[in-house]
Amino acid sequence: MSELRTEPAPSRFLLPLLAGVVVLLALLGCSPALSQQPESVLGGDESAYVDAAACAGCHAEIAASYAQTGMARAFDAATPESMAHLGADTTFNHDKTGHSYQISQRDGAYYMQRHETAPDGSPTNVFEMRIDYIMGSGNHARSYVHQYSNGKLIEMPVGWYAENGGFLAMSPGFDSANHRGFRREIGFDCFGCHNGLSTFERGTDDRRRDPLFPGNLDRGIDCQRCHGPGLAHVEAASKGSDPALLRAAIFNPSHASRDRQIEVCMQCHLETTSRLLPHAVERFGRGAYSYRPGEPLSDFILHFDYPEGVREDRFEIAHAVYRLRK
């Protein structure tokens, strides 16, 4: 995934994020660090997630405003509504390979086709793959994703960029003569930063296995990525339990220490380097999706970092946390 950060003009990605972070910092800054949440809520019980839509039933206003954010729209199924961004501009020719790409709709499904052009002008070497999902809200960019029947996800070679009213071009990392074509698998990391995890079965996030994904994927980063699994809270609230009890059953970042607050964002917004070197290592025995908001992030993953002073003039995309910390 490291290639993603190499183009296009990265500063456009970062500025809106930093603006948002400043707003959030203001919010977090005002809240005193109260007592930590009880262990039981943070305990890594995968099955304790609820359907991502469940929270909206009681927190309608928060859900409606959160739905506007890029994070809430970071992953979606390919439907006429979500694909409307394409407009009439559905083709792209890649100079470095001489390949032409076209996105089309047939019987309610979307497809990306690639072909070469024979000397007589006719299409040859034609290949086609169904577009099942879109990754990226499109605030800046979108990647198109196919899912095989075994659950494997593939990032397709052509993506969409919002600039200048929107256009198709090679996805980050694909703009070369020998790119991976329709074979680049989406790993746990890529998915884990870009969607909710409420539909995953226990044990399917073992990093030693091929990353396979369920068919009923969430549509965007949900409340539980920041508030932790919500089943205990929803059950308590549905039974009309004592308000103190139902509040204790869900992680509220504003009641946590500053480190735990920032780590909620760091699970996705920290990348110490975008080079090919690994920028972090996960602890042994931890499933790819076992981090729970409220637990120390270093119990889950250890980040490599530059020595003090070296870091400041380097640029990486998902590193806003350095500034957040200041």
Ligand code: HEC
């Ligand atoms: C059945 C109704 C119901 C559902 C569903 C529900 N909540 Fe709540 N939630 C409540 C109530 C009631 C409170 C307490 C409100 C108050 O303190 O005034 C609350 C409080 C909270 C708090 C604040 C806790 C604190 O310590 O201050 C958070 C965070 C929260 N809910 C998140 C969620 C999330 C995330 C979901 C979905 C997983 C969810 N809620 C689903 C009813 C619900």
Ligand code: HEC
């Ligand atoms: C460490 C977490 C992380 C990983 C891993 C990661 N991303 Fe991202 N990605 C982000 C964050 C954070 C942003 C938003 C950056 C910003 O707005 O400053 C982003 C932005 C994007 C966007 C642009 C969305 C928009 O419109 O703003 C796309 C598309 C994208 N990523 C695709 C991918 C794909 C495909 C992969 C894997 C092959 C991947 N990302 C891996 C964290 C990650």
Ligand code: HEC
């Ligand atoms: C990107 C992380 C993030 C996501 C996603 C998120 N929250 Fe929060 N939420 C926070 C933070 C941080 C706070 C504490 C700061 C504050 O109060 O604004 C908070 C506070 C809350 C509170 C208590 C304060 C209040 O305003 O009542 C509730 C309830 C809540 N969130 C519900 C939700 C629900 C429901 C969703 C999904 C629709 C959601 N949150 C999605 C980070 C998040």
Ligand code: HEC
């Ligand atoms: C599950 C991973 C994840 C978590 C947790 C997370 N983010 Fe994000 N964030 C992303 C991704 C991915 C994007 C890009 C979404 C897109 O536009 O497609 C993003 C985008 C943003 C943006 C750009 C504006 C927008 O409309 O969304 C801001 C600001 C932001 N995040 C702040 C935060 C803060 C602050 C926290 C912690 C309270 C946080 N994020 C937690 C993954 C995450």
